[in-house]
Amino acid sequence: MYKENLIQIRRDLHRIPEIGFQEYKTxxxxxxxxxxxPAERIDIQTWKTGIFVLVKGTNPRKTIGYRADIDGLPINEETEYEFQSEHPGFxxxxxxxLHMTIALGILSHFVENPITDNVLFLFQPAEEGPGGAEPMLNSEIAKTWRPDIITALHISPELPVGTISTKPGLLFANTSELFxxxxxxxxxxxxxxxxNDMVVAACSLVNQLQTIVARNVDPLDSAVITVGKITGGTVQNIIAENARLEGTIRTLSIQSMERVKERIEALVKGVEIGYSCKATIDYGAMYHQVFNEETLTTEFMEFTAGNTDYNVQLAxxxxTGEDFGYMVDxxxxxxxWLGVDSSxxxxxxxxxxxxxxxxxxxxxxxxxxxYKANQQI
Structure with a gap:
């Protein structure tokens, strides 16, 4: 596939962002x-709004998986592009x-240049929420077309073009929504x-939540609790009967995630007693940490450094949260990380x-x- 074709595909896709499990146009x-x-070179299966594409190897001994996420975000675009989103608010x-375009470029290469092994492409919906990786991987299609290894990338605006950055072991955190x-x-x-004023109760609870990381998480570990949105009340002269806190939890260990949630639940019970109210907690979408398999990751870094002109960095x-963590689990x-040099x-x-x-x-x-296709299983 020519470079100009890939650029046009990227711009076409940029115009039609859709949120999780609503990626119908995409x-x-x-x-x-x-x-x-050519139909004889590929098998295609759809799953909800996602797609599996199997590029058949010439004498397959294993299947190499490549995942690209396909959903957008509920953000109103403010770029200088001539090809801005045609979906207001998304x-x-x-x-x-870019992730989808890259996957299509790789797919095109292996259709045109067959290799020994199968290559399975997973165009996955709902990465930004509510989470498509886990159910897609647990689908009957994925059970039939089970890859032996799986890879993915994420763009990094902070890194210059030509930079590849990763590390063996833990790369991305455990994450959970919080409502x-x-x-x-x-x-x-x-x-x-x-x-019983719920604006006052909500303000008190936000301050209490910030003590969890400082006083309940191992200082040698890392955790973040962010409350990004508070809503409550109706008008200025009515005391609020209801309030809602919306936020996110991120930890570098599964144990810390469990500990943080225990403390949130204890503090919320205290607010119920102290402010004579009722409270409910919803953790929404929860994403497993991305833990890179150490041997494969080291091999990839060494191969890329030795066989390309790109800058390979240790991340x-x-x-960051990524539901690809369920796949590598x-x-x-x-x-x-793929450097894309954005301000x-x-x-x-x-x-x-x-x-x-x-x-x-x-x-x-x-x-x-x-290179992997030339290796034994």
Missing amino acids: QAYLLSIIKQF MHACGHD IDLKGKGGHAAFPHTT KEAM QIPGFMF FGLHHAKLMPAEEAIFVAVDVMTKYIS
Whole structure:
């Protein structure tokens, strides 16, 4: 597939961002490209709004998996692109338009240049929520087309184009959403003594939550609790009967995630007693840590450093969440950062990744997958 074709595909995909399990236009567009390849070389299966594509090896002994996430985010785009999102309030602000384009470039290469082993492409929905990796991997299709190893990448706006960064072991954190609803007793602002004010209760709870990391997590471990949104009340002269806190939890160990949740639940019970209210907790989507298989990751880094002109860097652990963690929990594999040199970061309305990075990733992964196909199981 020519470079100009990949650029056009990326821009087409950028125009149609859709959130988790609503990627209908995205799926249709991807299928329109994939079905142009010779039918005898590939098998295609759809799963919800995702797609499995098996590129058949000439004498397969194993299956090498490659995953690309396909959903967008509920962010109103503010880039300078001429090809901005055509869906108001939604944007590919995490680079999944590049992720899909790269996967199509790799897929095209192996259709045109067959290798010994099968290569399975998973175009996965709902990475940003509610989480598509785990159910996709547990589908009957994935059980039939089970890869022996699996790989993926994520763009990194902070790194220059031509940079590949990863590490053996823990790369991305355990993550969990956090939603807390408080219900008290509302009333007239002039008679606070007859009410149970949930704005006050919510403010108190936010401050208490911030003590968990400081006083309940091992100082040699890492954790983050962020409350990003608070809603409560109706108008200025009515004491709020309801309040809602929305946030996220991130930890570098499973044990710390369990400990943090225990402390959240204890503090919420205290708020119920102290403010005479009722509270409910919902942890929403929870993502398993991305733990790169050490031998494969080291091999990939050494191969890329020795067989390409790209800059291979050792990454640090990040508090980023990625549901690819469920895949590498079941299948040996790894994820890496791809430098895209953007002034604005992930989940920002002005994210503008450099399109040249697409060709870097296609080059790296076609070379590495070809190398793996020459190895014994």
